[in-house]
Amino acid sequence: MADIVLSAVDKIFGSDRVVSNVDLTVENGEFFSLLGPSGCGKTTTLRMIAGLETPTSGDVTIRGQRMNDVPINKRPTNLVFQKMALFPHLDVFENVAFGLRLKRLPGAEIKRKVGDILDVVSLTGFEKRAVSQLSGGQQQRVAIARALVNEPAVLLLDEPLGALDLKLQLHLQRELRRIQKATGTTFIYVTHNQAEALSMSDRLAVMNGGKIEQIGTPAEMYLRPATSFVASFIGRTNLIEARIDNVTSGAAHLSHEGLPLSVPAEELGAGETVMLSLRPERIEIRAPGAEGIDATVTEAEFMGSTVLYRMKTASDRTLIVQTLADRAPLRDGESARIGWAPDAAVQIRQTSVAEDIE
Numbered sequence: 621m622a623d624i625v626l627s628a629v630d631k632i633f634g635s636d637r638v639v640s641n642v643d644l645t646v647e648n649g650e651f652f653s654l655l656g657p658s659g660c661g662k663t664t665t666l667r668m669i670a671g672l673e674t675p676t677s678g679d680v681t682i683r684g685q686r687m688n689d690v691p692i693n694k695r696p697t698n699l700v701f702q703k704m705a706l707f708p709h710l711d712v713f714e715n716v717a718f719g720l721r722l723k724r725l726p727g728a729e730i731k732r733k734v735g736d737i738l739d740v741v742s743l744t745g746f747e748k749r750a751v752s753q754l755s756g757g758q759q760q761r762v763a764i765a766r767a768l769v770n771e772p773a774v775l776l777l778d779e780p781l782g783a784l785d786l787k788l789q790l791h792l793q794r795e796l797r798r799i800q801k802a803t804g805t806t807f808i809y810v811t812h813n814q815a816e817a818l819s820m821s822d823r824l825a826v827m828n829g830g831k832i833e834q835i836g837t838p839a840e841m842y843l844r845p846a847t848s849f850v851a852s853f854i855g856r857t858n859l860i861e862a863r864i865d866n867v868t869s870g871a872a873h874l875s876h877e878g879l880p881l882s883v884p885a886e887e888l889g890a891g892e893t894v895m896l897s898l899r900p901e902r903i904e905i906r907a908p909g910a911e912g913i914d915a916t917v918t919e920a921e922f923m924g925s926t927v928l929y930r931m932k933t934a935s936d937r938t939l940i941v942q943t944l945a946d947r948a949p950l951r952d953g954e955s956a957r958i959g960w961a962p963d964a965a966v967q968i969r970q971t972s973v974a975e976d977i978e
């Protein structure tokens with residue numbers, strides 16, 4: 621059963637439509653991320669699921685029940701923010717036990733539940749520790765334990781790792797994924813960090829300007845982006861606009877920089893202009909004289925296992941090329957033969973292009 625369904629949800633603040641016609645289904649037990657740049661409406665969407673905001677129009681349904689008018693404390697959801705306020709005067713055990721004490725559960729049951737959840741978040745042995753004596757990552761795990769101990773059907777997480785350093789973020793990403801699988805809780809995770817969303821999610825939605833651009837698995841989003849925004853926001857890409865030369869048996873043929881490309885044709889015809897995404901790793905550096913074109917390195921970025929080049933072609937176009945760092949890197953100004961397989965690009969719809977934030 622779907623845990624959460626948003627249908628035609630709009631949120632308007634004053635004259636700003638910050639969430640626009642959002643349709644979304646999250647399945648039971650899924651790790652689902654809302655990914656997008658700052659201000660795209662992902663937090664507002666999460667807050668409407670939590671009950672902190674009311675949709676201007678459309679419906680939010682959780683486990684088959686329409687939630688629009690259900691107050692936050694009556695929803696089967698719990699929220700974890702970037703900076704969780706723990707109770708500084710209570711120890712770890714009491715911070716986690718807080719919600720259970722409010723429910724007046726028997727002491728033995730509270731002890732068992734808190735013990736179980738501290739085990740899940742790898743904090744067994746920290747029960748009596750003051751929260752002020754914990755690291756940032758440990759505090760965030762206490763916050764997550766406090767939310768999970770109430771056994772919510774859905775845990776809503778708004779950039780919960782945003783305030784932590786990179787190493788801790790990477791560690792807790794894996795921990796969160798493990799916790800989610802161990803408890804089977806549905807997670808809806810808001811982030812602007814594409815690497816985080818790709819590595820953790822079963823599926824994700826990319827939002828831009830209040831709208832959902834695409835929903836899919838991480839591999840689908842990367843390998844078959846639907847729009848120019850998704851192609852440029854998730855990973856890097858070369859966006860190519862080209863005219864179709866001819867169409868044969870379901871494939872449209874065109875060329876870029878004189879090299880052939882083809883995409884499944886469906887409803888395309890010769891002469892039409894299409895937009896394609898050609899990932900940097902699909903462009904190969906070839907031996908001198910091999911089939912391809914010559915291009916000159918204008919910038920080389922050594923990234924460890926790979927090298928990223930910006931290369932200029934004879935017609936003064938820049939292509940981004942990424943190769944394994946298994947050969948001596950090309951230097952600025954050096955020229956090389958490059959090429960690609962005809963099926964290296966995918967067709968996309970033109971929307972906006974994500975700004976390079978790196």
Ligand SMILES: Nc1ncnc2c1ncn2[C@@H]1O[C@H](COP(=O)(O)OP(=O)(O)OP(=O)(O)O)[C@@H](O)[C@H]1O
Nearest residue numbers: 633634638656657658659660661662663664665812
């Ligand atoms: N209560 C409010 N009143 C007016 N405008 C708001 C309110 N809350 C959010 N907004 C606006 O709605 C837009 C979307 O905000 P939202 O917080 O949902 O974005 P976001 O994608 O989560 O961004 P970020 O990652 O920066 O938090 C922003 O332009 C924001 O300024």
